[in-house]
Amino acid sequence: MKKTLAVSLIAASLTVAGCANNPNNTQKGAAIGAVLGAVLGKATGDHDKSRYAWGAAVGAIAGGAIGGYMDKQEEALRSELSDTGVQVVREGDNLRLIMPGDITFATDSASISPNFNPVLQDVAKVINNYEKTVLMIKGHTDDVGAEQYNQTLSERRASAVKNQLINFSVNSTRITTVGMGEYSPKVPNNSAANRSMNRRVEMEIQPLTSSNT
Numbered sequence: 048m049k050k051t052l053a054v055s056l057i058a059a060s061l062t063v064a065g066c067a068n069n070p071n072n073t074q075k076g077a078a079i080g081a082v083l084g085a086v087l088g089k090a091t092g093d094h095d096k097s098r099y100a101w102g103a104a105v106g107a108i109a110g111g112a113i114g115g116y117m118d119k120q121e122e123a124l125r126s127e128l129s130d131t132g133v134q135v136v137r138e139g140d141n142l143r144l145i146m147p148g149d150i151t152f153a154t155d156s157a158s159i160s161p162n163f164n165p166v167l168q169d170v171a172k173v174i175n176n177y178e179k180t181v182l183m184i185k186g187h188t189d190d191v192g193a194e195q196y197n198q199t200l201s202e203r204r205a206s207a208v209k210n211q212l213i214n215f216s217v218n219s220t221r222i223t224t225v226g227m228g229e230y231s232p233k234v235p236n237n238s239a240a241n242r243s244m245n246r247r248v249e250m251e252i253q254p255l256t257s258s259n260t
Contacts (some may be wrong), residue, residue, distance in 0.1 A: 148246030157203035171215035202226030
């Protein structure tokens with residue numbers, strides 16, 4: 048279902064971009080933005096269902112305790128992941144882990160590199176100690192190759208990370224995945240170094256609160 052949606056949306060974006068003989072960057076950006084928004088919208092819907100199910104099982108964090116709870120989880124992740132190549136980014140009460148593709152996967156592969164399994168095991172250990180959170184895993188690619196292929200590869204990579212976390216005892220109800228394909232680059236795809244940065248998997252860790260459980 049997810050793959051079919053993504054392919055249909057990509058086709059729709061190309062149709063929109065082709066409506067003008069010489070579509071400008073604004074038109075192209077609007078078409079890509081429509082694809083990106085629709086893909087994320089579907090993922091958010093699935094994520095909400097998982098959030099409600101897990102929230103019903105473990106309960107929410109009291110409003111005044113959210114910041115402290117996420118502070119402790121951030122500290123634990125930074126400690127476990129120092130010198131691994133994984134970035135830990137704090138965004139309000141959410142945490143984002145950025146896993147570069149060159150250390151997570153072989154080129155053009157959705158099989159997790161064996162050397163990265165211990166890193167994911169460390170991630171799982173922290174996540175399992177902070178059960179009042181849910182996760183969204185996003186796969187990303189650069190813009191080299193066909194859009195449909197990149198979309199599928201990004202989905203497969205996100206699913207591979209999810210499956211490995213499940214192998215390390217993270218409850219599957221907590222996890223949603225989405226493939227972003229080439230539609231959400233960190234930096235412009237205008238050099239080999241930048242394309243390497245765009246090939247990545249990101250994990251968003253969000254607290255369970257009374258307003259979203």
